[in-house]
Amino acid sequence: MRILLLTTYFRPESATNAILMTLLGEELTRQGHEVFVITGMPHYDQNCIWPAYRGKLWMREQIGSMRVYRVYLYVPSKKTSFWGRLLNYLSFNLTSGIAGLLIGRFDAILAPSPPLTNGITAWALSRIKGVPFIYNVQDIYPDVAVRLGVLQNRAVIRFFEQVERFVYRKAAAVSVISDCFKANLLRKGVPEWKVEVIPNFIDENFVRPLPRHNAFSKEHDLDDKFVALFAGNVGLSQGLETLLEAALCLQNLQDLRIVIVGDGASKTALVERAHALGLNNVIFLPLQPYERVPELYSAADVGLIPLRRGLTEDSVPSKLFTIMGVGRPVIAGVDPESDTHRVIQTAGCGLCIPPEDAKALASALQGLYEDRALAEKMGRAGRDYVVQHFTCQKVAQRYSALFESLKSRSVH
Structure with missing residues (x-):
């Protein structure tokens, strides 16, 4: 045709x-x-x-x-x-x-x-x-x-x-x-x-697991850090203020970094808020070329999907499949009746928490920070599931x- x-x-x-x-x-x-x-x-x-x-x-x-x-x-x-x-x-x-x-x-x-x-x-x-x-x-x-x-x-x-x-x-x-x-x-x-x-x-041959220590990780001094990554549009629907509040709760973990990659309508206000809070464990980076997606996501220990309450039924973030594709675990702030929640639970590839709940996000991050074996198990499960279905x-x-x-x- x-x-x-x-x-x-x-x-x-x-x-x-x-x-x-x-x-x-x-x-x-x-x-x-x-x-x-x-x-x-x-x-x-x-x-x-x-x-x-x-x-x-x-x-x-x-x-x-x-x-x-x-x-x-x-x-x-x-x-x-x-x-x-x-x-x-x-x-x-x-x-x-x-x-x-x-x-x-x-x-x-x-x-x-x-x-x-x-x-x-x-x-x-x-x-x-x-x-x-x-x-x-x-x-x-x-x-x-x-x-x-x-x-x-x-x-x-x-x-x-x-x-x-x-x-x-x-x-x-x-x-x-x-x-x-x-x-x-x-x-x-x-x-x-x-x-x-x-x-x-996803294109499973392109979006694939790469070494955790790669060119992107080295460029941004992340090799010796535990990296929680959000990459995408820094817009109104993401609820990224929750990431800053969680970072505030996790300042005792000296080697943890929350990395926010991308641009959008909310970025300027978010950067200003991070500076006002004195956060030294949050890193902002610009939008990256598509060709660097595999190494960008592979440079993380966990991928983040924060959304605002009530929006998760009307949106299925494509970054979910990208995180799964590179074999990293997911922490998603989503409503329990959403498809994103269902995929994560069925695949066994991460943790779901209530949307816009900074304490729950901080607790989930600390849990995977302390149990790296569980994080790796979830990552493998995600890769297997996305290749089978998506x-x-x-x-x-x-x-x-x-x-x-x-x-x-x-x-x-």
Whole structure:
């Protein structure tokens, strides 16, 4: 089949969707599909379009066997600007829609979210081209934005709720990354036959266990430390203040370091808070290139997944599979009914604690600090489980089957 990936982010960006969609596209081509990509100019890592891509309305690239069409989009200087982000979404919807009309024939569309508005463009192209589209839900919007307080205006919330329901109604199929996501959509009236649970994944050959003492560990003077790592978006949903409070409780462990790697809307405030508390056991590092992911995560003794209370049902952090993939144990601050909690408990790959509970986090860290054998056992269990259940090849096979099943469904 000729498949169009309609995604705001794609490699060489390091956004989660960029990595997932690139890996998925490459695997689909290996399984015999012809994959076309419409995506934005690279911008996620720098809050501006990268220099090599500036001043262009669109351009074409070849990444492996995939033909990639990049289009202009507006990039706000501040990610926290609601109207700036909305203009970012809408500008991509306009330019990607035009590109979709010009690139020729395709048989199906896969449009991952966020943003939610990509579903509108996918629907428009599906109607004009007479092909089905799959809407892939990576985060449930506007639910997450409402719970974080980003969206508070009732009229705006109702508007995005209507957009959400429209996209679900018009999609030939909706793929979600967890059972909790599926339950959320069913409560909103999406027919069960339309919802397919297809989890996220890793490239198990790339995301693999490396020595604990490696180049990254040496560069940042971590070889003789017990390292608890958070790597990812330093944003509103992570609840990273909890890490600082736990660090305050653990200052008696002289060789323990909590390492926070990444950038985002909350980083400046978090760094200022750490300085105000006088924490010398917290290290902040910038976002790292994707190529360094295996050694970054392998340089840790434990991986951290902190989330805010009430958000864990609407989000399954992809870093969970990365931590498991490098064979490190996980400590996750998640609600007990969440899919993240279920995976960790089933795999036996870590500890789950209540969200935003600094004392529980400190206790869990101290427990693994004192029992290194248990930490190593959990890490091995995580690696075994993720290779068995969450590889790119297996996920791509499920998408291939879903695409084939859509051939008989009408476009509306």
